[in-house]
Amino acid sequence: MGLALVLPPRLVLIFLIILPAITAVVETLRPPGGSGFALTNYAHILGNRILRSDIRFSIVVTVVSVAVTFSLSYPLALYLRFNTGRLPALLAVLFTIPLFVPVVIASFAMITFLVNHGMVSTILYRLGIERFPALVYNATGIVVTEVWTTIPFAVLILGAGLQAIDDALIDSARDVGAGALRTFVSIILPLNATPTLITLTLLFIGIFGSFTIPYLVGGNAPQMLGVTMTNYLTQYLRRTESVTIAVIAFIIAAAVGAIYVASVGRRERQNL
């Protein structure tokens, strides 16, 4: 009965995710023009200096974006968890706004905001600052836009984790004389470790695989892998190369995803 009910979405999962992934991997293992299996395509991609710099660029931009998002989101989630009143209520509405803005629009809004002679540059000009580094069509633009779009997601997951911590635990720590910092380090931080790990890995995977933001807000080269593989498919019409880059991105993300699955799995076991 249960198996029958979960069959339809399972078929979608197999048909649209697992099967395409396997087909793709098999395709990339075929050497060009030959038969049998070989790693020729991978050697070709990894031997390309431009593609190597794209891989490095993707990882660096992703790590910086995750770090900035996280260091903004964690204090915000903490603040919302332990404060009530009009300001926290307003903040709670404010931080969810990007969740309802399509990524394409967020990227375009960011361009109009940050571009040379855009809003920020106009305000800086009025304040007498005329020379500053370009804010958009480069890595800075990608990071700022990624942070803008991922803050709600990070705050929500971290907040849900913090919400689950019993007030009684915190109060009793305070009762036996623990300071705010001590309470945070020895009670809140360890109890919130799993949601924190989930947030970090999901942020990494989401940003690493993003396409729209680097495509619109990023520069020409180096670019993030999402843009590179799309260009190979739609501009250069080289499907095998495109899929090979996709598999390399899969492998990098899967390594990080393993952490995520392991920590979610542990939670699931506790909940069931």
Add this chain to the structure above:
Amino acid sequence: MSLSAAPAAAGGAPWYWAIGGLRRALGLGAFLALAAFILGPLLTLLVWAFAGAWLFPNLLPEFSLKWWYYVLGNADVDKAIRMSFLSAPIATLFSAVICIPAAYAFARLEFPGRRVLLLSFLCANAFPKIGLYVSIATLFYHLNLMDTFAGVVLIQVVNTILFMIWIPTGTFRGINRNLEEAARDVGAGPLRTFFHITLPIAVPGLIVAALFAFLAAFDEAQGTLIVGTPNHITMPVMMYTLVLSYAQPVGAVFSVLLSLPSLVFLLLAQRYLRAGYLAAGYSL
């Protein structure tokens, strides 16, 4: 589970009371900075949508509605709007029909491999979307699904599945079993119990799931760009062209149009969102 315990420390001074003043001042500063960061780009975009010409370094443009006439009179835009409003609801409905029964099974029924299966839906989300789309395109080439309406809908369904499985599973799991058992005790069959007891209680959670699924389908751009070009263009895909090769006000006007569904849904669903379903959906 612990949503009811949300308001912190009622009665008595909370533990952070001693540094409350500092906290409030910091809070206000942070609030203003965050407000500028989050609202700044959106407000700039909104002003651009009503700008005739905006010359540097003026803080405001000359206002004009001429770009609205230009965008709304464009046949390609019209076609993209129609494509979006046809494909996204179909994808959401399809996803709801196949996922909600499955979510109920995940929450209530025992079957072998349940945990692994539930996790496998999360794993699908653990891979970069764009890599997945390129692979799906490979499969669609063989199946002649490239540049078809069905292909576009299927790509959108991929984006909705996670929301439609995980949020309803959490919702069903949160419903008190005793209510269902009481209905069964007085002689209601399993179907009757589901439709008269379980489903009505689950409705708010299901609405939130459907809302997120719809927005995920409606906003899908990367996959549709690959699978739907050149004849099946949705609004977000159209947006790429507008951003890259038209005057800024054109993109701005189109952005406002594209945001309308999200805005309407946000207002309609606010009651449920406030009730904490949003956070509940993410607490996994």
